[in-house]
Structures are given as structure tokens and as C-alpha cells.
Amino acid sequence: MSDDAEAIRAWWRTSIIDMSPGKIAFRGHPIEELIGNVSFPQMIWLMTAGRLASPEEAALLEAALVAGVDHGPQAPSIxxxxxxxxxxxxxNNAMANGVNMLGDVHGGAGEQCAELYYDINERIDGGVSLEEAVHSGLDEWRTENGKIVSGFGHRFHNPVDPRAPRLMALVREAAKAGTVSGRYADIGEAVQANLSARKPLAMNIDGATAVIFCELGFPAPLSRGLFCLSRSVGILSHAWEQMQQGGRNKGPMPPAYLPKYDKV
Incomplete structure (x- = not known):
């Protein structure tokens, strides 16, 4: 092969897929061996983390994905x-429109919360207690990001987000079985306890799924990508439902209600 041809082939480099005529393999696993033998969460894990997850790991990932699929038409992405x-x-255009709404404010809290958990874990590894790590971690968070702590509090679900306790119970079960360490469950609950010292504050879906993603070893930025995969299910179902209901050029408010005009 000429140097030019090799340079062209190396323009895109990937360890994800080995594809040629008659051959498709993901991370070294032929597609025909994966089909019917691995679950979709296991496939997500294989593609993003580079190895096949155990059924127990995949079940915990699946629980996080199930929990975040939808939150109703009032959610901006939906x-x-x-x-x-x-x-x-x-x-597909309607879905892309919804997914593209998932940014730092709406959709990014899981990534931000995972960053907080990883920071607190590093402080613990540095030799401080859990309580000290949470206290100093939150102080630094507030200095950099303001008083709102991603993953905690919810405008609808206070003092309990119904999704979080179930997810945390599954993490505890997985830790008891040895699937995960349980360290990030401890960190998440310690953060909630710190934030609830004066008034009860819910750990929300982002705080709970961040515990799971950290327990499973996913880097913080992947938390947002995994949430996008999860919420895409709700975006798909709502877009499809709207297509069945009909309607043309529906805006954010019924036409009888117009935006308030602020006279200059």
C-alpha cells in the first residue's frame, strides 16, 4: 500500500468498529455473535467503554436509562x-430538535453532578473524611458555579423525586452483591444530607443517575451523552404522538394568548 493510501486510511482512526465487505465487528466482537446475545445496555457499554458489561452492570445502567426517559411536554426538549x-x-428532525435542547441548564446537570462526585472522591483519596470532602467540595462548587448544586432540588418534586430513592436502592443492592463499590452512593447521600441540613432537599434524577454512572466508571462527560440516549426515547414518543394528533405550526402558547409586549 502506498504512503498516500495509508495516509488516507488513517484520516479517521477507530478502535470501535472493524468493517469491510462482509465483515462487521465491534471492539473485536463479530456482529453476528452480538445479535441476540447481548442487551442494548450491554451494547452501549461495549461501544462507549470498550468492553462487554456483566449482566449485573448492564442492569444498573439500564435502570438509569429507564428512569430518565421523559418528564412531560413542559420539559423544553420535549x-x-x-x-x-x-x-x-x-x-428524525423533530428528535434532533429536542436533543439539541439538552444543554448545560436543561440536560447537563448529570454531567455536572458527576464532576462534583468525582471531585469529592479525589478529596477522600487525598486523606480527608467523607464529611470534610463534601464540605470543601461544595464550597468550591458554589464559588465556581453559584448556589444551585446540580443533581439536587426539583421544581416539581420536593422533598422527594420519586425516581431517586428507587435508583439509590438498586445501587445499594448492587454494592451488596459486589457489582459496584457503593462509594459514590455514600458521596451522593452525604451531599444530600449536607444540603438538607436546614431544609429537606431532594436528590433528583440527575443526582441519582450520576451516582450510577460514577459507580460504573463512566467519565463525567459521558453522563450527558447517556442522558441524551435515555431522553431520546421520550422525545421520540412525544414527537410521534404529536404527529398522530395533528396540528400545524403549534407555538409555545395557544394563539389566543400573545406574548406580553414591553413598551420601550
Missing amino acids: AAARMAATCGVGL
């Missing part, structure tokens, strides 16, 4: 997908 569906675009 509303955007439904509005797009009334504008004559295809289902």
Missing part, C-alpha cells in the same frame, strides 16, 4: 420536539 413535529418536518 416541547421543542412536539412543536417541530407540527411544522412538517420528519420524525
Whole structure:
């Protein structure tokens, strides 16, 4: 092979897929051996983490993915997908419109919370107690990000987000079975206790799924990507439902209600 040909082939380099005519292998596993033998969460794990997850690891990942699929048409990402569906675009366009709404404020809290948990864990590894690590970690968080701590508090679900206790119970069961360490469950609950010292504050879906993603060893940025995968299910179902309901050019408010005009 000429140097030019090799340079062209090396333009994109990947260890994810080995594909040539008649051959498809993911991370060294032929596709025909994966189909029917691994679950979708295991496939997600293989593609992102580079190895096949155990059934127990995959079950915990799946629980996090199930918990985050939807939060109703009032969620900006869902509303955007439904509005797009009334504008004559295809289902994939409506889904993309919704996924593209998942940013730092709406959709990024899981990544931010995972960063906080990893920071607290590093402080513990440095020799301080859990309580000291949480206290100093939160102080630094507030200095850099303000008083709102991602993963805690919810405008609808206070003092309990119904998703979080179930997820945390599954983490505790997995820790008891030796699937995960349970360290990040301790950190998450210690953060909640610190934040609830004066008034009860819910650990929300982002705080609980961040515990799971950290327990499973996923880097913090992947937390957002995994949440996007999860919420895509809700975005898909709402966009499809809206297409079945019909409607044309639906905006954020019924046409009888117009935005308030602020006179300059």
C-alpha cells in the first residue's frame, strides 16, 4: 500500500468498529455473535467503554436509562420536539430538535453532578473524611458555579423525586452483591444530607443517575451523552404522538394568548 493510501486510511482512526465487505465487528466482537446475545445496555457499554458489561452492570445502567426517559411536554426538549413535529418536518428532525435542547441548564446537570462526585472522591483519596470532602467540595462548587448544586432540588418534586430513592436502592443492592463499590452512593447521600441540613432537599434524577454512572466508571462527560440516549426515547414518543394528533405550526402558547409586549 502506498504512503498516500495509508495516509488516507488513517484520516479517521477507530478502535470501535472493524468493517469491510462482509465483515462487521465491534471492539473485536463479530456482529453476528452480538445479535441476540447481548442487551442494548450491554451494547452501549461495549461501544462507549470498550468492553462487554456483566449482566449485573448492564442492569444498573439500564435502570438509569429507564428512569430518565421523559418528564412531560413542559420539559423544553420535549416541547421543542412536539412543536417541530407540527411544522412538517420528519420524525428524525423533530428528535434532533429536542436533543439539541439538552444543554448545560436543561440536560447537563448529570454531567455536572458527576464532576462534583468525582471531585469529592479525589478529596477522600487525598486523606480527608467523607464529611470534610463534601464540605470543601461544595464550597468550591458554589464559588465556581453559584448556589444551585446540580443533581439536587426539583421544581416539581420536593422533598422527594420519586425516581431517586428507587435508583439509590438498586445501587445499594448492587454494592451488596459486589457489582459496584457503593462509594459514590455514600458521596451522593452525604451531599444530600449536607444540603438538607436546614431544609429537606431532594436528590433528583440527575443526582441519582450520576451516582450510577460514577459507580460504573463512566467519565463525567459521558453522563450527558447517556442522558441524551435515555431522553431520546421520550422525545421520540412525544414527537410521534404529536404527529398522530395533528396540528400545524403549534407555538409555545395557544394563539389566543400573545406574548406580553414591553413598551420601550
